[in-house]
Amino acid sequence: MSLRFAPPTALPRCGSFEEADGLMDLAAEYNNRALVPNHGEIISRWHRDAAAYRASHGGELDIPYGARPRNRVDFFAGNGGGGQGPLIVFIHGGYWRFLDKFDHSFVAPPFQKAGCTVVVPNYALCPAVTVPDIAMQMVRALAWVWRHIAEYGGDPRRITVAGHSAGGHLAAMLMACQWPVFAPDLPADVVHNALSISGLHELESIRRSPMLQSGLLLTDDHVLNASPAWMPAPARGEMMCVVGGDESQEFLRQNALM
Numbered sequence: 001m002s003l004r005f006a007p008p009t010a011l012p013r014c015g016s017f018e019e020a021d022g023l024m025d026l027a028a029e030y031n032n033r034a035l036v037p038n039h040g041e042i043i044s045r046w047h048r049d050a051a052a053y054r055a056s057h058g059g060e061l062d063i064p065y066g067a068r069p070r071n072r073v074d075f076f077a078g079n080g081g082g083g084q085g086p087l088i089v090f091i092h093g094g095y096w097r098f099l100d101k102f103d104h105s106f107v108a109p110p111f112q113k114a115g116c117t118v119v120v121p122n123y124a125l126c127p128a129v130t131v132p133d134i135a136m137q138m139v140r141a142l143a144w145v146w147r148h149i150a151e152y153g154g155d156p157r158r159i160t161v162a163g164h165s166a167g168g169h170l171a172a173m174l175m176a177c178q179w180p181v182f183a184p185d186l187p188a189d190v191v192h193n194a195l196s197i198s199g200l201h202e203l204e205s206i207r208r209s210p211m212l213q214s215g216l217l218l219t220d221d222h223v224l225n226a227s228p229a230w231m232p233a234p235a236r237g238e239m240m241c242v243v244g245g246d247e248s249q250e251f252l253r254q255n256a257l258m
Helices: 022-029 039-057 101-113 131-152 166-175 210-216 220-225 249-257
Strands: 060-064 072-076 085-091 117-121 154-164 193-197 238-242
Touching: 022 249, 039 101, 072 101, 072 131, 085 101, 085 131, 085 166, 101 117, 117 131, 131 154, 131 166, 131 220, 154 166, 166 193, 166 238
Parallel strands: 085 117, 085 154, 154 193, 193 238
Antiparallel strands: 060 072, 072 117
16 A cells, blocks of 8 residues: 555644544534435435436446446536547445445536546445555556546546545545556556545544544544645646635544545
8 A cells, every 4th residue: 555655744633623522523523314304315416417417428438447336437428529538537436335326426527518527436445455455446446447448538647536425535546556667568647637526535523523424434554645735736737626615624624634
């Protein structure tokens, strides 16, 4: 793990919570089911809109990039141009435990309209795998995309990765990847830019939240080696982070760390 991602430059720390009562505070701060009472309606709308878009516009679906059953990507080609356009890879969230690429096909239309090819990858979920395992699955997915995207109308020199929540964490990890260490045929700048939307950028506070830790089983090594907030800024490309102004203080803090 540490050989493929930039080594941390600071020890992980979770911030201002006191050890004595921080567990309860963190549990509330990260409980989005309670913080967003209509979350079920929102996710149902994602699923419905995504299914409707696939039914009407197709796409190249469930293309394997690795050996695991969920190691699949969906491709949605950009509109017009006829040549190789920029590529957007969107990584779904769900606290590394939930959701599916099929819930997120709806992100493709505006990017396709702008001429971008859109790729939405899946990954195996915790607790069957670890968070570092998921980060490496995304490395394999991006390596596969870089090698094959020209076949689908995308430009491997113009890859941007975006992700929401846990997907934002994975997008940041990909910016920190040492690509030639993973595979010598890869350039150092496989990912040129990244966008983290409500991302989770350090894992120590996640480990201290009982609700999340019970399914993630984070260790000290996981926290140290898979917290992009403690890694050096990428030498190339641009990382942008955004968060909703009405989100919890922990999500605001996680965004500010970057």
